[in-house]
Amino acid sequence: MTAETTPAAGRRVAVIGGGIAGLGTAALLAAEGYEVDVFEQQDTVGGRAGSVAVDGFRFDTGPSWYLMPEVFEHFFRLLGTTVEEQLDLRVLDPAYRVFYEGEPGGEQPPPLDVVADTDANLATFEAVEPGAGARLAAYLESSSEAYEVALRHFLYTSFTSPLALASPDVLRRLPRLLPLLVRSLEDFVAARFTDVRLRQVLGYPAVFLGSSPDRAPSLYHLMSGLDLTGGVMYPQGGFTRLIEAVAQQATRHGTRIHTGATVVGVGTEDLTPTGRRGLRSRLRGRGPRARATGVRWRDADGVEHEHRADVVVGAGDLHHLETRLLPEHLRTYPQRYWDRRSSGPGAVLVLLGVRGELPTMPHHSLFFTSDWHANFDAIFAGQVPSPASAYVCKPSATDPGVAPEGHENLFVLVPVPADPGLGRGGADGRGDPAVEAVADAAIDQVARWAGVPDLAERVVVRRTIGPGDFSADLNAWRGGMLGPGHTLRQSAMFRARNRSRRVDGLLYAGSSTIPGIGLPMCLISAELVLKQLRGDTSSGPSPEPADAAPARPADLAVGGR
CATH class of the missing domain: 3.90.660 (Polyamine Oxidase; Chain A, domain 2)
Incomplete structure (x- = not known):
């Protein structure tokens, strides 16, 4: 089936925000056959992954750790290319x-x-605290298991189908996984290591998740397998090069990127309830009350424009979109929701x-x-x-x-x-x-x-x-x-979902929504938008094209190459 014959053909998508989530969403949807426009208020794309050049220096102003390499590999293979073709790592x-x-x-x-080198890191821990090398090996084995289960079942899902999560693979591991949700990372580490320096090495990844070791669930010890192995x-070229590569994939598939374009509102059309059941559903707050019709945006000269679209994807800050770009009665996450979040x-x-x-x-x-x-x-x-x-x-x-x-x-x-x-x-x-x-x-x-x-x-x-x-x-x-930080009540299925409950055709991507914070998570959130539009409720990564470069065994290992 070609892009011209898919259900996406002729359907228009407006993406709000030109960070990696917005660009990744645009690339995947454009490759699917949608007509995609990205609206970015800054003069350049990148969002938090920005860049500043001063007097011969060039600074990345955001992410600087390239972790979870298999997520990037999978993303580029979905688009018919590879990391090796796009980046010099x-x-x-x-x-x-x-x-x-x-x-x-x-x-x-x-x-x-x-x-x-993993063995060298084990030796370093052992030199600091006798017995810590063996304990670190067990710790990394546990983190590896948690990470692999997360990739297969918890990161690439919108949590819309509980049955998709009830696989034998997950059920078999529940006795080990459930305690990791209710115990803090700090306590989990402290039960295994005494030296404060080693505890800090294993606890600091919580900061990358917008949290702290005593606030993040110990399930996130899975992060340690990424940098200690x-x-x-x-x-090379910095993380701005990664942004360029994703943007190039978006435009290669037909995306139009508008910079200096500030979205000032999401266009909507009220849905008229039909029948007594539909009326009761609306009165009880169930189901969408409107459908998305596009966006209103202002150019650099202050002139406002209207862009019609069948689907709108909010790929910037979710709080801003929900509380500034939508009327109050159409907000899934109104201000009172944010007042209870950290x-x-x-x-x-x-x-x-x-x-x-x-x-x-x-x-x-x-x-x-x-x-x-x-x-x-x-x-x-x-x-x-x-x-x-x-x-x-x-x-x-x-x-x-x-x-x-x-x-x-x-x-x-x-x-x-x-x-x-x-x-x-x-x-x-x-x-x-x-x-x-x-x-x-x-x-x-x-x-x-x-x-x-x-x-x-x-x-x-x-x-x-x-x-x-x-x-x-x-x-x-x-x-x-x-x-939003990755505390228990702001992780996985407890994090903001990637679809509006009030506006049909309004979806979300980026660090505010599932699966969460970080460049790999944002690319996964882009794929979740694609899965939503496909009606795909599976809990794992999308199938890659048959002609995509095959994954090498090393690409599938925890911690990457």
Whole structure:
């Protein structure tokens, strides 16, 4: 069956948002035969996975960890290509280095490297804590099982068919999986490891999920199998290259991408109830009350336009779409829903161009404070922690194209409260005071812990981004950097679904909805839109085209190549 003869032929789709979820949705639907238009309010696509170029430096302003490689492989194979054709991936070794604050008054512990070899990581754990190597091996075996089950049954589903989840594969594992939902990741790790440094290595992935180790379910220990087994990679050209590759696939299949196009409303047409049963259904709030007819959008000159469509996909911030682009009676997730939900943290991003080399820091570095509870409690209580744990990416360690010769590129991320009131960033220290104070403290902390005492004096380019920027530029709920955090009541079937209950033909993709936060999750959410339109209620990935490049055994292994 060709695209011209599918039910999609002639049907128009409007996608709101040109981040990876919107572009991925557009590519898949255009390949299916839909006529797709993407509306992105910024001048460039990418959303949270943005890019900034300053004086010969190029900074990624969002995601920087390439994990779950099999998800990217599957996505590109659905479009008739491969990751190898689209990206130049490099395995990072070490995967990352961890710097520790140490106890007050004591010496700073030496940094710990996580490398691309699993056996070496087991040996590192054993050297820190006798017996920890064997316990880590068991931990990774458990994480591998949880990850594989998640890929087969829980990530590629909209949870519309309970029977699809009741497979023998899932039922056989329920005695091991259910306890992982009700126990925190922190408790799960603490029951196996004593040394605080090892606990932090295994607990920090909760931050990538917009949560903290004591708030995230221990099921998310599945993340540890991704970076402790050689799964951290980097696409040459940065993550903006990944965005370009997905956008190219969208346009190759016929998608039209409009930038500088701000959607100001979702067009709807009321559905008239038919019969007494239909009227009762509407009165009880069941079933759609309207159908989507397109979007209203404003161009860069302020002129408003109307774009007719049979399907609308909200691929930006779900809170913004539901509370700003829909009338109140058509909202599936009104403000009262969000008032009962918790956001992931906000962030201050510090983009630094540095003169000279920084040999003590590899591509990825993590800076952990000794008192994690105080750190995370402060963030979720609306206070900026001091000192704060931080993450530093130095892509110039791998990619010479991101910095001029003789210079380094640093991306510093400091988790802070999701609060636009902290302000916006700026150039050369001219951002709002609270944002610049966080940046100053982070630069000083990195300089001391990584042994670069003159770091501040060597900075030749400085740009900051704060929660106010996330709110203004990305319509991010509460100015958060990631979206709703992955707590138990905001994970899996408890997370916002990808279809409106009030508006027929209105679907959702992105980090606000299932399956959740992260580039791979956003690509899966794009596929869930495709499955919804196909009427596919299966719980696994969509079948790949018969002529797609076959998956290699290594592609299917947890942690990737």
